[in-house]
Amino acid sequence: xxxxxxxxxxxxxxxxxxxxxxxxxxxxxxxxxxxxxxxxxxxxxxxxxxxxxxxxxxxxxxxxxxxxxxxxxxxxxxxxxxxxxxxxxxxxxxxxxxxxxxxxxxxxxxxxxxxxxxxxxxxxxxxxxxxxxxxxxxxxxxxxxxxxxxxxxxxxxxxxxxxxxxxxxxxxxxxxxxxxxxxxxxxxxxxxxxxxxxxxxxxxxxxxxxxxxxxxxxxxxxxxxxxxxxxxxxxxxxxxxxxxxxxxxxxxxxxxxxx
Amino acid sequence: xxxxxxxxxxxxxxxxxxxxxxxxxxxxxxxxxxxxxxxxxxxxxxxxxxxxxxxxxxxxxxxxxxxxxxxxxxxxxxxxxxxxxxxxxxxxxxxxxxxxxxxxx
Numbered sequence: 001x002x003x004x005x006x007x008x009x010x011x012x013x014x015x016x017x018x019x020x021x022x023x024x025x026x027x028x029x030x031x032x033x034x035x036x037x038x039x040x041x042x043x044x045x046x047x048x049x050x051x052x053x054x055x056x057x058x059x060x061x062x063x064x065x066x067x068x069x070x071x072x073x074x075x076x077x078x079x080x081x082x083x084x085x086x087x088x089x090x091x092x093x094x095x096x097x098x099x100x101x102x103x104x105x106x107x108x109x110x111x112x113x114x115x116x117x118x119x120x121x122x123x124x125x126x127x128x129x130x131x132x133x134x135x136x137x138x139x140x141x142x143x144x145x146x147x148x149x150x151x152x153x154x155x156x157x158x159x160x161x162x163x164x165x166x167x168x169x170x171x172x173x174x175x176x177x178x179x180x181x182x183x184x185x186x187x188x189x190x191x192x193x194x195x196x197x198x199x200x201x202x203x204x205x206x207x208x209x210x211x212x213x214x215x216x217x218x219x220x221x222x223x224x225x226x227x228x229x230x231x232x233x234x235x236x237x238x239x240x241x242x243x244x245x246x247x248x249x250x251x252x253x254x255x256x257x258x259x
Numbered sequence: 260x261x262x263x264x265x266x267x268x269x270x271x272x273x274x275x276x277x278x279x280x281x282x283x284x285x286x287x288x289x290x291x292x293x294x295x296x297x298x299x300x301x302x303x304x305x306x307x308x309x310x311x312x313x314x315x316x317x318x319x320x321x322x323x324x325x326x327x328x329x330x331x332x333x334x335x336x337x338x339x340x341x342x343x344x345x346x347x348x349x350x351x352x353x354x355x356x357x358x359x360x361x362x363x364x
Contacts, residue, residue, distance in 0.1 A: 040301035070312030
């Protein structure tokens with residue numbers, strides 16, 4: 001976590017993070033996420049957490065990397081016209097902050113993230129216009145070999161607001177929040193997937209066996225059935241999930257925490 | 260097979276008792292859901308982008324003025340005017356009926 005010398009600290013943020021209940025107040029909101037019943041609860045909690053962390057604006061995105069049909073879900077605690085302007089000139093897969101979050105686990109000051117080309121520079125300038133003049137990027141990695149990831153971004157309209165030692169405190173308080181937001185998003189996506197595909201528990205059991213590397217022959221033998229019957233079952237699962245093969249079906253089920 | 264999996268799945272679903280939106284509409288992969296919120300109304304909007312993927316945005320509005328400003332900018336206005344008109348109607352109606360926000364929101 002690179003940081004600037006202590007004398008660059010912003011007095012408002014420095015005083016806030018020095019207060020004895022700073023971490024407890026952020027944790028209190030983080031814990032509320034576990035019982036959030038819909039996206040509105042999550043958006044409310046995010047807004048509250050952004051305030052308690054000392055930021056002016058915030059955004060959380062969960063996404064799956066490396067898939068042909070990419071999916072990005074944002075919770076915004078900032079002016080929503082940000083994404084309208086953003087999508088006019090760019091797509092999220094090209095975002096330098098998301099690129100960082102896809103490859104790293106530690107929070108970073110956004111200004112320390114290298115900008116690859118003019119398009120990435122334009123993306124950052126749009127963020128600056130919408131309240132992220134100074135920003136902290138907090139990755140939320142899913143772990144293992146899964147590709148569903150999250151990124152929490154905290155912003156301030158004041159340049160260099162997060163510079164200095166306060167950055168470390170903000171990072172430590174924000175990491176569990178980012179992970180909890182990712183956990184909620186994954187649970188919600190899982191619920192939606194089960195609702196929309198009507199997968200049976202038996203389907204999930206089969207996908208778990210595929211995920212463990214069992215061949216169709218082995219599975220058929222273990223379940224005392226034929227490979228023809230099993231392949232037919234796999235075809236139905238593949239169709240329900242809209243993926244090309246049973247390996248991809250097992251991967252998708254794992255991404256959503258179903259197996 | 261496999262009582263454990265059945266129970267596990269049920270537990271996973273039970274752990275997530277989602278509460279429904281106040282209004283929603285969808286056409287194909289595009290759609291929206293609107294919820295009441297302690298901060299006003301919460302809008303979730305989902306729009307596919309051809310050849311790119313799917314983007315979903317969840318945001319809060321505490322006033323009709325902010326909501327209408329966003330509606331004016333939202334590209335759905337041109338790509339799907341019917342859906343956009345419904346979204347505006349539902350959002351304004353919910354904002355008009357919401358109780359006053361708490362003093363220390």
